[in-house]
Structure formats: C-alpha cells, structure tokens
Amino acid sequence: MRISGWGRFPQIDCDVMSMRDRQDALDAVRSQPSLITRGNGRSYGDAALNATSVLSTLKSDRILAFDTTTGTIRCEAGLILSDLLDFAVPRGFFPPVTPGTRFVTLGGMIASDVHGKNHHAAGTFGRHVESLNLLTADGIVHLCSRTENADLLRATCGGMGLTGTILDATFRLLPIETAAIRQEVAIAADIVETMALCESSANWTYTVAWIDCLARGARLGRSVIFKGEHASRDEVGDASLAVPRRRTKRVPVDFPGFALNKWSVRAFNELYYRRSKPGVSFPDYETFFYPLDAIHDWNRIYGGAGFTQYQCVVPVADSAVAIRRILQSVSEAGLGSFLAVLKLFGRGDDGLLSFPMEGYTLTLDFPANSRTFNLLLRLDAILAEYGGRLYLAKDVRGSADMMRRGYPNLDAFRAIREIHDPMHKMASLQSERLGI
Amino acid sequence: MSAAGSVLVIGGASDIGRAIARVYAEAGRPVVLAARNASRLQTDATDIQLRGGVPVTLLDLDILDSSTFPAFLDAVGDLPGTVISVVGLLGDQAQSSIDPAIAETVMRTNYIGPALLLGEIANRMERRGSGTIIGISSVAGDRGRASNYIYGSAKAGFTAFLSGLRNRLATKGVHVVTIKPGFVDTQMTKGMKLPPLLTASPLEVANAVAASEQRRRDIVYVRPIWRVVMGVIGAVPEKIFKTRMKS
Numbered sequence: 001m002r003i004s005g006w007g008r009f010p011q012i013d014c015d016v017m018s019m020r021d022r023q024d025a026l027d028a029v030r031s032q033p034s035l036i037t038r039g040n041g042r043s044y045g046d047a048a049l050n051a052t053s054v055l056s057t058l059k060s061d062r063i064l065a066f067d068t069t070t071g072t073i074r075c076e077a078g079l080i081l082s083d084l085l086d087f088a089v090p091r092g093f094f095p096p097v098t099p100g101t102r103f104v105t106l107g108g109m110i111a112s113d114v115h116g117k118n119h120h121a122a123g124t125f126g127r128h129v130e131s132l133n134l135l136t137a138d139g140i141v142h143l144c145s146r147t148e149n150a151d152l153l154r155a156t157c158g159g160m161g162l163t164g165t166i167l168d169a170t171f172r173l174l175p176i177e178t179a180a181i182r183q184e185v186a187i188a189a190d191i192v193e194t195m196a197l198c199e200s201s202a203n204w205t206y207t208v209a210w211i212d213c214l215a216r217g218a219r220l221g222r223s224v225i226f227k228g229e230h231a232s233r234d235e236v237g238d239a240s241l242a243v244p245r246r247r248t249k250r251v252p253v254d255f256p257g258f259a260l261n262k263w264s265v266r267a268f269n270e271l272y273y274r275r276s277k278p279g280v281s282f283p284d285y286e287t288f289f290y291p292l293d294a295i296h297d298w299n300r301i302y303g304g305a306g307f308t309q310y311q312c313v314v315p316v317a318d319s320a321v322a323i324r325r326i327l328q329s330v331s332e333a334g335l336g337s338f339l340a341v342l343k344l345f346g347r348g349d350d351g352l353l354s355f356p357m358e359g360y361t362l363t364l365d366f367p368a369n370s371r372t373f374n375l376l377l378r379l380d381a382i383l384a385e386y387g388g389r390l391y392l393a394k395d396v397r398g399s400a401d402m403m404r405r406g407y408p409n410l411d412a413f414r415a416i417r418e419i420h421d422p423m424h425k426m427a428s429l430q431s432e433r434l435g436i
Numbered sequence: 437m438s439a440a441g442s443v444l445v446i447g448g449a450s451d452i453g454r455a456i457a458r459v460y461a462e463a464g465r466p467v468v469l470a471a472r473n474a475s476r477l478q479t480d481a482t483d484i485q486l487r488g489g490v491p492v493t494l495l496d497l498d499i500l501d502s503s504t505f506p507a508f509l510d511a512v513g514d515l516p517g518t519v520i521s522v523v524g525l526l527g528d529q530a531q532s533s534i535d536p537a538i539a540e541t542v543m544r545t546n547y548i549g550p551a552l553l554l555g556e557i558a559n560r561m562e563r564r565g566s567g568t569i570i571g572i573s574s575v576a577g578d579r580g581r582a583s584n585y586i587y588g589s590a591k592a593g594f595t596a597f598l599s600g601l602r603n604r605l606a607t608k609g610v611h612v613v614t615i616k617p618g619f620v621d622t623q624m625t626k627g628m629k630l631p632p633l634l635t636a637s638p639l640e641v642a643n644a645v646a647a648s649e650q651r652r653r654d655i656v657y658v659r660p661i662w663r664v665v666m667g668v669i670g671a672v673p674e675k676i677f678k679t680r681m682k683s
Contacts, residue, residue, distance in 0.1 A: 001629075018626065020451075021479070059451065062483035087487060 003054065006299055007044040007396060009306025009368040012429070015053035019060050019078075025135050025165050028055045029425070036428040037165045039105030040080060043112060044309045045396025046429035047160050055165060057107050063087060064168060071173035072130070077107030077166040082293075085285075090241050093173035094230065094285070096128040102290050107166040112393035113158030113354045117206035117228065117289070120346035124356060126157030127349055128171045136164035137421035155416040158351030160392050162417055162426050162436060178240035180231040181206070181288040184280050187273075191221025191324055195360070198344040201227050206288075212269040213340035213364060216331050221324065223342065224276040228288055236282050244284035251300040265338060292339075301338075306368040310376055311391040312383050313345060313361040322386040323360050326379055330364065333375045337364040352409040352416070353436075355391045363394070373397055392430065400435035410436070441517030442466040446497065446553065451622035452572060453522040454480055455642035460518075461488025463646065468512060470497040499523050499549035500541070505556060518649060519557050520570040521550045525587070526624050532586035539586045546590035551597045558601055561610045568649050570613040571598045572641070575657070578616070578666045579677075602654060613648045614655045617641045618662040634659065 004011040017032070019025040028035060037055045038048040048054060057078035065074040071093045075084065081095065082102040088094060099114040108114075113126040122128070131145035134156055142164075144153035156163045184204075188194040194209050201207045206228035215222045233240070292298050299307065314322040323342070330337070341363040348357040355361075366372040380402055383390070389406025390398045404410060414436070417424070430436075443460045447453045448469030457467045461484045469477055469484075474494040485492040497508050527542040554569055561567030576584050577591030595614055602612035619625060619635040636644075636658045644658045657663045669677075 018623075020623070062479050063486045064479060064482060066486050 003038075003041065003049065004306070005045050005048060005396070006042045007306050007308050007368065008299055008302075008304075009308065009396065010046060010049070010429070011306075012049055012051060014049070014051060017053055017055045019055055019057060019165075021060065022135070022141070022167055025055065025060075025167060026139060028053075029135060029137060029165065030139060032425070034425055034427055036426060036431075037077075037107065037111070037161045039078065039108035039111075040103055042101060042104045042108060043393045045394060046433065047112075047392060047395075048108075049429045050427060051429065057105060057165070060167070061105075065170075071175060072170065073173055074168060074170040075106055076168045077105060077110075079106045080104070081106070081109065086243055088173050089176070089179050089243050089285070092175055092177070092241055094176045095125075096172065096174050097122055097125040098289055100290065101293055102286075103293060106169060107161075110157055110166055110169055111159060111161045113349060113351045114393070115345070115356050117208045117226075117343065119356055120202055120207070120344055121205055123346065124157070124349045124351065124354055125171075126351050126354065129153070129157060130170045130172065132156065132169035133167040134164045135167055137423070137425040140420075141167065151416055152420070154350050155352050155413050157349070158354035158392075159413065159417075160353065160428065160431065160436075162428070162431050163420065164426060174230075176230045176241075177233045178231045178236050179242060179244065179284055180236045180240060180282045181228040181285055182231045182235060182280065183283055183288055184227045185276055185278050186225040186227070187276065187278050188221075188223045188225060190219060191327065192320075194221050194223040194225065194342065195320060195323070195344075197225050198342065198360075201225065202344070205229050207343070209342040210272070211327070211340040211342050211362075212273045213327060213330050213337050214266045214269050214334075215273075220331065221327050222273065224273060226288075231282055244286045246286070246294075249294065250296045251298055253300065254304045255301045256303060268338065302365075302367045307365055308368050308372065308376075308396050309339075309363060309365050309394040310379065311355075311361060311363040311394045312379070312388050313355065313357055313391070314359050314383065314386045314388040315357060316344075316359040318386045319360040322382060322388065323362060325382050326362060329375065329378050329382065333371070335366055335372060335375055337366055339363065339365045352413040353392065353407055355389065355393070357389070359388070361391075368396075392434075395430065395434075398434060400433070403434040403436065442468060442514075443518040443520065444468045444470060444512060444516040445520050445522060446470045446499070446550065447522035447524065447572075448474070448480075448494075449477055450522050450524070450624075451638040452617070452620060452641050454484075455638035456520055456522065456645055457484050457492070458487060459639070459642040459646050461485070461490050461492065464488065464490060465518070466490045466492070468493045468495060468516060470495045470508070470512075472496065472498055499553065500544055502549065502552045505553050508553075509556065509560075515557070515560050515564060515567070517566070518568040518570065519554065519561075520572070520645060521554055522572045523550045524572065524574070524591075524624065526584070527587055529582075529584050529586060542586050543590045543593075546587060547593040547597070551594060554597075554601070558605060558610060558612075562605055562608045565609040567609070568611045568613065569598075569601065570615060570645055570649065572615045572617060572645075573598065575616045575618050575662055575666050579669055599655075611649075611652055613645075613653060615641070615645055615648065615658065616656065616662065616666075617644075617658045618665075620658075634661065634665070 036050040060076040061078040204227040209223040449471035525545040532539040574591040576588035
C-alpha cells in the first residue's frame with residue numbers, strides 16, 4: 001500500500017499490518033524483519049514510514065479505564081485525540097497537552113512527545129504519562145513508569161517509535177468547567193514586540209504567536225498573539241460542556257503547484273494580520289486549538305508534490321538574534337509560509353529525544369521543492385550556530401550531523417535501544433536517515 | 437433512540453460489530469455482544485461501556501450450531517428492541533470451490549446460521565408486536581461472480597431471506613433492514629487492494645446501520661455509489677459477463 005506522512009512527501013509502497021490487540025502486535029513484531037509503528041500518519045515527514053512494513057495501531061483504540069473523580073484514564077495507543085475529546089469534554093475533562101491537530105493518536109503523541117500552547121506551564125504530553133505498556137522488538141511487554149523501567153519510559157517519550165510499540169498508556173486529564181476558551185488577542189508590530197509579549201504572557205495557560213513571515217524591514221516579525229484560558233462557568237454560562245458542532249470543509253483536489261506563490265501567500269498573510277483585532281472573546285476549544293482541522297485534507301493546498309514543515313527551537317539566551325536571522329532568511333528567499341508560528345517553551349522535558357528546550361520554537365510550512373530545501377539548509381546552519389534543534393515529528397530532510405548536535409542525549413537513547421533491539425528491527429526511514 | 441431498548445449484536449467480534457456496538461452505546465442503548473469465545477472481547481466490552489455509560493453484556497454464540505440457539509436466546513433474557521447480524525465469513529474462493537467442507541462452512545456461516553437465528557428472533561418479535569432486525573448482507577449477493585460465488589450465493593440467500601421476512605412482518609410492527617456495505621476496511625479484507633472511493637470504514641457502516649433504523653429504511657447500500665455499480669453489473673447480459681468480466 002502507498003503511504004506517506006502528512007506532508008505527502010515522500011510516498012512509499014510497503015506492507016501495512018494492523019493490530020487489534022496485543023497478540024496482533026506480537027505477531028507483527030515476530031514476523032517482520034523491519035517495521036515501524038504508525039498511528040494516524042500525522043507526523044509530517046518520514047518518521048512513520050518503513051521500506052518493509054508499518055504496523056498500524058488505528059484498530060487498537062479502546063478506552064480501558066476511567067476514573068471520574070481524578071480524571072485518570074487508560075487508553076490504547078490507537079485512540080485518536082478527537083475521540084478522546086468527544087469522550088472527555090462532556091465529562092468535564094480535557095487532555096493535559098494537545099498539539100495543533102486533533103487527528104493524532106495517543107501513541108503518536110507519546111512517541112513524538114508532543115507539546116501544545118501550554119508548554120511553558122505544562123511541559124510535553126510525556127510529562128503527564130503515568131505509565132505505559134511497551135512491546136519491544138524482543139517480544140517482551142514492559143510496564144514503564146517513573147518507578148519501573150524509568151529509563152525505557154524516558155526513551156519512549158519522544159523516541160519516535162524506535163524503542164518498540166506503545167500498546168496503551170495511563171495519564172491524567174485536566175478538569176474543565178466549560179468547552180470554551182477565554183481568548184485574548186494582542187497585536188505586535190515587529191519581532192521585538194512579539195517576543196516581549198510572549199515573555200510577558202507567561203502567566204497565561206496557553207500562548208502562541210502567529211507571525212507574518214513575509215513582512216520585512218521594520219515590520220519583520222510582526223504578529224498576532226493568542227492567549228487563552230479554559231473559560232469558567234461564570235464567564236460563559238452553564239450547559240457549556242458540549243462538544244462543538246463540526247462544520248468541516250474538504251479540499252477536494254490537489255491545488256496546482258503555482259497556486260501558492262510569493263504573492264498569494266503575501267496577500268493571505270497581509271489579510272490575516274489586518275483582520276485580527278485585539279480584545280477578548282470566547283471561542284470553543286476547537287476554534288482555539290484546531291483551526292486547520294476544520295478543513296479536511298488541507299495538506300492538498302500544496303499540490304501533489306507535497307510540502308514540509310520546518311520546526312526548530314533555539315535556546316532562550318540567543319533567541320532574539322537567532323529568530324531574527326531565520327525570519328530574515330525566509331523573507332529574503334521570498335518563500336513565504338502559510339503558517340508561521342512562534343512559541344516560547346518552558347524548561348525541557350524528561351524524554352531523551354524530546355524536542356522542547358527553554359527557548360523559542362518557530363514553525364514554518366513550505367512546498368517540497370529544491371528552493372525550499374536549499375533555504376532549509378541555510379536555516380540549519382543558523383540553527384547549529386546557536387545550539388538549536390529540529391523537531392523529529394516534522395522533519396523529512398535533516399542530517400545526521402544536525403541530529404547529533406541538537407540532541408545531546410542521543411547516545412543515552414542509543415544505549416537503551418541497544419538493550420532491547422540490538423538489530424534495530426524497529427526503524428523508520430527517518431531513523432536511518434538521521435543515523436539514530 | 438434509547439426508548440427502543442437494548443441492542444443485540446450477533447458477530448460482535450468483527451470490526452463492523454464493534455463499531456456498531458459503540459455507535460448504539462453512545463446513543464444510550466444497552467448492548468449485548470454475541471460471539472464465539474465472547475470472553476476475549478472483555479476489553480471491547482469495557483470500552484463500549486465507558487463510552488456509552490450503558491451496560492454491556494458478553495454472550496457465547498456458535499452460529500454454526502443451531503441446536504444451541506434456544507439456550508442462547510434464553511441467556512439473552514428479555515428480547516432486545518433491535519437485533520443486528522454482522523456474521524460473515526468470506527473464505528477462500530479457490531479452496532471453497534474444491535473442498536465441499538470449506539464451502540459448507542462459508543454457506544452455513546453466511547446464510548443458514550444467521551437465517552435460522554434471526555428467524556426465531558423474528559417470531560418472538562412478531563409475538564411481541566415490535567422490534568427491528570438488521571442484517572448485514574453483501575453486494576456480492578447481487579450477482580454471482582467467479583471470484584467469490586460461494587460467499588456471494590450464501591449472501592444472496594441471506595438477502596432473499598431478509599427480504600421475505602421484511603414483507604411478512606411489515607404489518608406486524610417488526611421492521612427488517614438489509615445492509616449492503618460494499619468493500620469495508622476490516623479483518624475480512626486485510627491485504628486486499630481496495631479502491632478508496634468504494635471502500636467504507638467500519639464506523640461508516642455502523643452509522644448507516646443506526647440511521648437505517650431511525651429512518652426505517654429497507655435496503656441500504658452504505659456508499660450510494662454501490663447502488664450504481666451493482667446496477668451496471670446487474671445489467672450486463674450473462675453471455676458477456678461470463679467471458680469478459682471474470683474477476
């Protein structure tokens with residue numbers, strides 16, 4: 001079967017095995033010489049691709065236990081976040097951490113150790129995992145927690161599926177009073193103002209800045225900053241835990257390659273910037289967290305050749321200079337990105353290959369073509385100068401050298417992988433490319 | 437929907453059966469899952485129970501042993517408001533065409549077993565004067581094809597059985613629905629190359645089942661395009677079909 005990541009580049013033909021339960025997973029691990037576990041295919045690049053076979057968790061999506069008082073929940077790895085929200089929100093709970101799409105699986109969230117707009121306050125998803133069951137390549141199931149197999153837990157959160165197949169996980173949901181978010185919007189005229197606003201908003205649970213990455217000169221780094229809190233019953237009234245009605249649109253066909261160009265993206269960015277008005281409002285959580293999910297298959301706007309998302313983080317100390325230089329390079333190349341997002345992370349997390357570190361993370365989308373890849377090489381060079389790193393869940397073209405420099409715990413990770421999978425049976429195109 | 441009482445899913449271990457159980461449970465209907473070695477479905481039962489907040493019961497059923505049906509129905513207890521048969525066995529056509537024992541298992545699983553069990557349930561519903569029976573049949577029963585006619589013939593029998601039952605009970609307060617899913621992405625079709633446009637997910641089938649009950653539909657093609665496809669296939673004269681369309 002032909003599969004790809006969310007960026008639709010690269011595409012490969014391989015066996016797609018499916019697991020409904022533990023036995024299926026065991027059979028797959030025993031029978032296949034090489035494989036990687038795959039959730040809903042929402043990582044952008046080649047992290048969930050393997051030339052031989054992938055093991056889909058989508059049919060292992062059961063909710064196994066739920067404590068209505070504490071919000072502690074145990075679910076199988078293939079549960080899609082959207083289904084978890086449908087279950088949790090009406091019961092007054094919310095995921096402790098959510099990425100920018102609700103179409104990811106629990107297993108994928110753990111393997112990528114995803115972060116959300118609340119990273120500065122709540123850390124990554126892995127920080128909230130109390131325990132998980134992991135099937136390693138040798139056919140053994142390990143219960144991993146902070147007290148038991150703690151090393152394996154640290155390697156698995158952010159481990160991109162390379163330690164084994166996550167079967168199920170236990171974590172605690174966050175109590176909420178309503179399904180609404182109290183959102184405050186602020187406008188920043190340049191990068192200095194943007195970063196100052198990010199830093200002064202640390203007392204908000206959720207913060208993120210959308211950047212107009214085609215603005216130049218004095219306007220470089222101008223942005224719209226979104227801050228949010230779960231709204232209380234007093235603010236929006238009772239009976240407000242309903243899951244919002246979803247009015248989704250589809251992108252029915254691939255856009256032609258020329259549809260997204262310097263001018264159309266500039267026009268979109270200009271419009272978006274001008275339309276945003278400062279002030280307070282109460283959108284539902286879907287509008288606040290998952291605006292792009294309202295358009296199914298939005299990855300088709302980049303055409304059949306696919307696209308890539310470049311997400312990096314630079315340490316806080318030099319971030320003002322580093323982010324400015326990256327934005328300048330993008331702006332000069334004229335390769336504007338539809339989506340450009342800046343977020344200030346809190347302290348780094350326990351996962352050995354976790355992405356976040358204290359500093360600024362910048363996310364950019366580009367069509368997959370040679371101009372993009374040349375630009376990204378220049379961005380890599382800037383990143384390396386300041387000790388930054390790339391996010392593996394997005395990456396499709398980084399080098400082994402960038403990997404080694406960006407992830408100082410790589411050797412510790414390799415040592416743990418060596419114990420459970422010396423033959424590297426669990427491998428992805430990405431792990432081979434990056435020499436993980 | 438909760439006024440309609442509990443729902444019995446026959447063939448509850450299948451992907452479609454699980455999806456149907458979830459959809460009905462989330463609508464507030466208590467669920468009984470019947471399958472061979474039902475105890476292996478404990479995690480499914482927990483999942484469905486948590487999602488729906490309704491009781492879920494597991495019951496053993498061997499669809500190939502009709503002598504156990506009375507005891508099975510006793511174990512079900514109160515006759516459910518809705519009974520859905522998801523039982524199906526595709527089998528391997530090449531094997532089925534040379535080994536009568538294998539062909540018989542396919543025929544009995546897809547036709548004789550479900551028909552006898554639903555027939556007995558229908559009689560009880562008729563006495564009660566209410567109920568819904570939903571049978572998952574197949575587009576493969578619409579025309580015999582070289583590639584799957586053992587399975588297809590059994591499904592054709594099941595389709596005809598449901599049709600007759602529907603007509604018999606139309607005035608007795610019992611509604612009978614025939615569902616023809618087309619290709620579905622399940623264990624049954626694992627490893628097959630399926631055209632995306634013609635292939636439904638188990639959840640799509642489950643939603644179609646629930647909607648068919650609410651709207652009192654009679655015959656439902658889960659993806660409407662299948663009605664067109666089978667219309668065209670059905671219209672090809674046998675003389676041409678037998679030589680040109682052997683698949």
